[in-house]
Amino acid sequence: MNINPISGGQETLCVKVHKVYDWVTRQADVPLLAFTGLEALGSLGFDCPSTPTPTPGGAGDPCAFLGGNLTVDCFPTDEIGNPIDPLAPGAILCQEIPQPDGRATGQFQLPDGSTVTLQKVKVLKKGFIVVRVSNPQGLSCTSDPIPWALSEKFFLCAPPGTFIQCEVTDFECDANLMCRSVGITPGVFEFQQLDISINLCQNVQAEAVVKLEITADFCQPRPDMPLICPPLAFPPQCPTIFPANGNNGE
Template sequence: MSHKETERVCIKTRKVYDWVTRQVDVSLKPICKNDLNGLFACDLDHDEDDNIADILCDKKLGPLSVKCFLSDEHGHKVDTLAHHHHRHHKGLVCKEIEQAGGRPDVEVEIEGNDVLLQRVKVLIKGFITVHIVDDRGHVVCCSAPIPFATVQTFLLCAPEGTELDCHITFFDCDANLIATPDLSQLDINLILCLDIQMEADVKLEIEARICRPREEIIEGLLCPTKEFPPQCPEIFPAHNKRR
């Protein structure tokens, strides 16, 4: 068979049956005074049982800010981009919740047509860690890892045999600590961007051309190709033939 000819071939590949994205806002239950006791471990001259308000009001520390980030169960920061190729990465989980009887069918109308979709439930859970930081960027206090979880429901083309492929493409955390002699409360709000796909391995018959290797590019050839000076074919040999 010539390298220019095509043939029908069968390939195995990962087919995407459906693909959606969603922004999810998660507000954690406020952590109040009693639950704050022992949450922060401080590397100053304070015991863990000291009132967090006393620590924040210590004038020697200067102005403090509260920061939080996605972490593993040990409080180490997790990079969401590194999570793209791993469904379970350092304690961050995004997986389907199995339902009794399988995924329920749901009939919806799209542009005047009735379409049969499936209801898919997805669990997202992980940990966040809170740091109290001084104006020089030094961590004054570090919280224990705080667990979070949310369940999201999607209507997808997800027939039996398809599998969930879930990524968290963006994560943002906002923490606010209210600490006075009368009130101590930690509020945490999360924003997650989910990339949800339903996939399955399929075999496809396609028209294709067999690949051939290209010519190798060799570096450092010592003998360059000889280039001849340009000629004038309008004059010679054409002019010589008219005689």
């Protein structure tokens, strides 16, 4: 069966698309995650080999095992501790929080003096991070996955029938570990405090699936580009010494 490509003038089409009713971006700071004292250390679940000498922190104390001059970093993971790409769709939960009475409305004044009605939308972000502590000798301790969460509210043009599309576009995690000396023995430390800060950027959109009538041309595939082989190249010769103009170098 021969199928002829569609050509000619424009046609009126009915398409089903996601219409964006409103769209905002915002930077968000997760409330500081602070863990203080040996009791808090136990909740972090650091995986460290046994310490050479017993200390109050025990084998799970990165300060006791690694000593001073430590490097601390943190990174996003799933709930079992596998590293993830925080910008991948669905990697970090980012979704609307349903409200019992629906989205409340409010009146807002625009710069030109007119007013607009917007809806209050609550959005939840949550995920996990892992903290890794290392010393110059290459030894390290890694924490259990640490949960974090943030709830925010937005005022958007989000009338009934719209849904909220939320995505994380940037993610940063910083951790600061404080150790203190134990007794009078030099080089012996124990855990004192761990502070974790998380910053992220997000897109929040109010959308609805609509059907639109448009006038447009049908698309056609472009011609395939042929592969062009590069020309053959030969190494340069040394004509001053070879073949030496037939006199064999004499």
